[in-house]
Structure formats: structure tokens, C-alpha cells
Amino acid sequence: MNQTITVFRGDGIGPEITEAVLEILNAAGAPLNYEVFDVGAAMFEKTGEFIPEAGLKSFEKNRILLKAPITTPIGKGFRSLNVTLRLKYDLWANIRPARTNPALDNRFDNVDVVTVRENTEDLYIGEEEEIDENTVHAIKRITRKASERIIRKAFEYAMENGRKKVTCVHKANILKKSDGMFLRIFEETAKEYPQIEADSMIVDAACMNLVMHPERFDVMVMPNLYGDIVSDLTSGLIGGLGLLPSCNLGDDHAMYEAVHGSAPDIAGKNIANPTALLLSACMMLDDIDQKECADTIRHALDQVFEEGKVLTPDLGGQSTTTQFVEEIIDHLNKK
Ligand code: NAI
Secondary structure, eight states, X not given: OOEEEEEEOOSTTHHHXXXXXXXXXXXXXXXXXXXXXXXXXXXXHHHSOSSOHHHHHXXXXXXXXXXXXXOOOTTSSOXXXXXXXXXXXXXXXXXXXXXXXXXXXXXXSOOEEEEEEEOSOBGGGOOEEEEETTEEEEOXXXXXXXXXXXXXXXXXXXXXXXXXXXXXXXXXXXXXXXXXXXXXXXXXXXXXXXXXXXXXXXXXXXXXXXXXOGGGOSEEEEXXXXXXXXXHHHHHHTTOGGGOEXXXXXXXXXXXXXXXXXXXXXXXXXXXXXXXXXXXXXXXXXXXXXXXXXXXXXXXXXXXXXXXXXXXXXXXXXXXXXXXXXXXXXXXXXX
């Protein structure tokens, strides 16, 4: 039986890459029905709502959301819709696997790291206080509950996916209480997983080492802000934001999205790379027991990369999104 999922088309390049991904899913015979909604800035101008109530109801019912990027206006008292969705549905685990595709022209050929990012607290609670006109405080909240569940998730992910090591990324040398607690919980939890090697690294050293020796890392777990930054860094190691998928998991709901944003600089030009959203959709298929379908899509994508004839400009090619999608569908049809 087909599974019904909710789809938010986003804005900027969102609608283009959503169409691309749905076309590929359909061509691959993914057993899915879609409830598709327009969300974001354009929607707000039309209706006064960034996300229509019907879209939220649909997600509450279906519990699975494939979400394209949404633009967040900067510094206008407006909380990011992404953060809002993560908090509203307590999507506490953000998993971002970054792996080099040997067919692509990369600076590194040996990157295979997974960022496991806490997704509900830290500076992203958005609590800022104006002390006086020249001083603002921002609250960084770290709790035992959120830290324990994300750290345990990282070890469980490592066990389930045949990974060997989990590295805790922190700044406990400066933030002795908040990151200090996160690190202590990591060290306590690690004892329960003797099969998995555990180590820790200060976030700045981790960034340097990721660029110098990416092969030393496997699964990394960290609070929200470092996860945001470090996972963009890992996308740079594997060829750019256009390639990095993610999922946001809660106890009852799951949201799958590309790591990149709405890329307003290339919106409407038919050159956006839909790979990150497509690989996010594959993570979704894995999670709903449709791994075979996900593998078929990943295989077709790998073949297109290997041939290197039809690539979007971010990957050094000259093809349009439409041509890239057609090429993937051609390979799906040949299988
Ligand atoms: P961005 O990720 O949208 O773009 C950064 C650079 O990467 C741009 O040069 C862009 O053209 C390129 N790029 C991104 N995705 C690409 C793709 N699929 N194919 C080819 N090139 C791609 O980051 P930026 O410009 O900082 O943010 C733009 C907007 O997106 C902001 O309003 C931001 O708040 C929002 N955003 C939304 C996210 C989400 O909805 N999950 C995540 C990150 C940012």
C-alpha cells in the first residue's frame, strides 16, 4: 500500500527541486502518495501565513514531511520556519551524512562522516535580551534530557550502521557548565557502548582536523550551533551544499530536507542541483522500509555522476536541472 507523505515546496529554488525530486520518485516507482503545500515568503504575501494550517495538519496526520528550503528574513523579529517546525514537533535528532562520491571532482576522496546534531535547544531557542542599547544577551540552553537522547542516538546510529567511532564536538574548555555537562554525559554514555570507540574534540580543533584529516572522523555528535556549522563544513568537503541530505527525527514525526537553503541567487534559473533533497528523500525511503527503491535511485544518481556528462553548474557541469533529472530518469528506465 502506498504511504502518504506531506510535501512543502518551499521558496527560492524549493519549488524547482521539489518538482525534480517528485518526478524522480515517481519514475522509480516509489510507493508514495503526496499532499503538497506551498509554504514560505511567497505564501505569506498571498495569504498572511508562512505555512498553511492545512499543511501542518497534513504533517500531523502523515508524520512524514519532505521539505524544500524556506527563506528566513534576517533580523526582522522573525523566527526561522525551520527552527519553528523542529521545535513544534520536537524533531530532536538531526542526522547529516556526508560521503565523498569518487566520481565527482573533490578535494578529498575519503570523506565519510555523519554529523548528529542536537536540534531543539542551545542558542536556537531564540531567547535574546537587550540589556541596554549596546548590550544583548543570547541564552544558550543545554539540558540533560536533550543531551542524553542525542548522544544515545549517535551511539545507536553507529551500532545500526556499522560505524566504529563517535566523536563528541564541544567547547567545554570555555563553556564549562553547559558544554561541560554535554561532554560529561557523552563520557558516561560511551561506557555503555564498549564496541564503539569514543573520543572528544574542541569544536575549533575539530574544524581544523576535518579539513586536514577528514578520514579520522566517523560519527560526530554535538550541540545545535556547532552541528549547524560543522555540517556545512562537511558539505564543503564532499563538493558543496547541493549534495548533503538530512533528516530531522522526533519520537512521532520525521522531516527530511536538504541541508542547503533556498539559494535566492540561482532561483528560477533551472540550474539548482536537486541531489541533496533527492538523497534526503532516499533517507526517508530507507526509514519507511523502502530501502530497495532508495538504493535504485542512489545507483542511478551514481551512474550519472560517474558518466559526468550531465551535471549542474555547482558540480562543474553546464546542464540544467531539467536535463539532470531527465538523465537520472533515463538511467532508472534502463535498469
Ligand atoms: P544557501 O544554502 O541557500 O546558499 C548558499 C550557496 O550555495 C549559494 O551560492 C547557493 O546558490 C548555493 N546552493 C545552495 N543550494 C544549492 C543547490 N541545491 N544547487 C546549487 N547551488 C546551491 O544559503 P544562504 O544563501 O545563506 O541562505 C538563503 C536562504 O535560505 C536564507 O533565507 C536562509 O535563512 C535560508 N535557509 C533555509 C534552510 C532550510 O530551509 N532548511 C537552511 C539554510 C538556509
